[in-house]
Amino acid sequence: MTSSPLKNDLLLRALLRQPTERTPVWLMRQAGRYLPEYRETRARAGSFIALMSTPEFACEVTLQPVNRFPLDAAILFSDILTIPAAMGLGLHFIEGEGPAFERPVRDVAAVVKLGVPDPEQDLRYVLDTVRLVRQELAGRVPLIGFAGSPWTLATYMVEGGASKEFALIKGMLYAEPATLHKLLDVLARSISVYLNAQIAAGAQAVMLFDTWGGVLTGEAYKEFSLRYMQAVIAELRRESEGRHVPVILFTKGGGAWLEAMSHSGADALGVDWTQDLGDARRRVGAKVALQGNLDPAALYAPPERIREDVGKVLESFGHGQGHVFNLGHGIQTGVKPEHVAAMVAAVHELSPSYHK
């Protein structure tokens, strides 16, 4: 592994609530279709699966946003469904509809067949991408690795793809909870092994994306999502290259449970745009850093309005340490790159006064 000294460690410091000169900034899904250079690489790759599973392509798109904007982190370009794919469920992508599995997991017989994938063997393309990105970044900014949460992966594996009502997985939750616990257990073990392999390959921070935890009741969230994310975090290697490896936890729609999430062992919590960031900060106190939370749709506004909205997010968090600026969810396809540039410039310009 390359280990050029890290030139910009704002993100790593902010995630650990250490002093920084300004608020670091990156965007969820920053490597994506809103960038013409991404669409060009995607076309060359031929398919989304080829794009994400060929280290050269995946590395190229990982670096594109960092080359275009003065961002403070790169995030591995990959998909949250790499683990179920490696488990042999037959992942494919249907144009305009999203991911689908040929062999969904709907009963205990299917669950007990699932094994923990060996990352260096079954997910080598991801780790090769991590290594390649680290080499190409040469210490410019840190690289964030990631995985989907156990609950979120389980939703796709049981439903067989994206869902609106989550009838099958919630049916399992209420009618066959023991089967679901077995599934979540093998997923939690697979995810911790996978994230540790990303860390060993060079990821300098890791993020757990719990995209669908927000469809649960509070009680079910704690039992079926948060508990397994805690189990993942407890197994992570938290030190690499002489530095602490921060862990970020993000449950979309999980604003009601931030207190519980702050006891998960994560260093930082992602906050979606529906929450007031200042309230969130008061609720979690000094236990964790917070990441967020501009409405992704705010980037449709004219640049001067974007600047204003960036200012409101910074003001809402307020003075002091522990804020990483981000959107409250992934960037949308229709956003103009110049608007992202305006957002990033506004963070650079307006945030230093909150760190004096």
Place this chain on the structure above:
Amino acid sequence: MTSSPLKNDLLLRALLRQPTERTPVWLMRQAGRYLPEYRETRARAGSFIALMSTPEFACEVTLQPVNRFPLDAAILFSDILTIPAAMGLGLHFIEGEGPAFERPVRDVAAVVKLGVPDPEQDLRYVLDTVRLVRQELAGRVPLIGFAGSPWTLATYMVEGGASKEFALIKGMLYAEPATLHKLLDVLARSISVYLNAQIAAGAQAVMLFDTWGGVLTGEAYKEFSLRYMQAVIAELRRESEGRHVPVILFTKGGGAWLEAMSHSGADALGVDWTQDLGDARRRVGAKVALQGNLDPAALYAPPERIREDVGKVLESFGHGQGHVFNLGHGIQTGVKPEHVAAMVAAVHELSPSYHK
């Protein structure tokens, strides 16, 4: 209008936080595809549009759940998109995909063309259904009328149908807020006229469904959704047949804003299943009644587990007045009618002890 004396006014009393012997219960979307008798009527009608726009069919399905289960209210069978349809947008339903408009509203030129529909003329089928249902109910239980919220109707009108990212309407919100305000204003006026016509035709309570308010930031929710629901409520005729007509406000995903909603003029707030009902009650105090909030998916559990979960919802609200038992969102298609029966029976059996 028929005005048989109301034999069961539990719902109306609970919505006004008056004493009741037990907690009243009804289900959002209680007339629907999970009932074989609904599927039979739907097949006879030929299409969803024929079903909802023919008073005889719509009345028949409105009464089906009330005939099958000991529920404490009927809710008008209709669609939230009747107003935009009456405005001439060309509503149709695509099998498996949901509603779509032939002529979406995407700029100020399209907005200024919209007029307030005259309910007795343009939405007569809805009012005829209300009158017919009241006649058939003959005072057994009250009839709830409803409408979509201005913001929710606007999302469909601008997007042209259902949406995941709400890119077009949120683009309008951030880039052309004045256009969106114009649209919301004509919708608010149309909705209050429409709900008043439902009340005049015999609706004994009304509910505003804000299905998509939860995709907004807190600030935008207040400016673009709550404010216009308040405007609707302020115009409503609150007295009919010598009784107060209660208003229920429901924003799915709006748990963070219950305090603000409690000042809207509504008598009761719907609470979705992601919220803790006891917390919600502590937050709104004695200002409003609360309606909810069993996870709709809890009905997939075996009947004994359903009974337990009903008990938890009752316990979470606690002793005293002001609770209407309901799901936290509409019932799902795959639920067995016997499971609904188990839920309703559990409310009848377990709730009296909370009213002593």
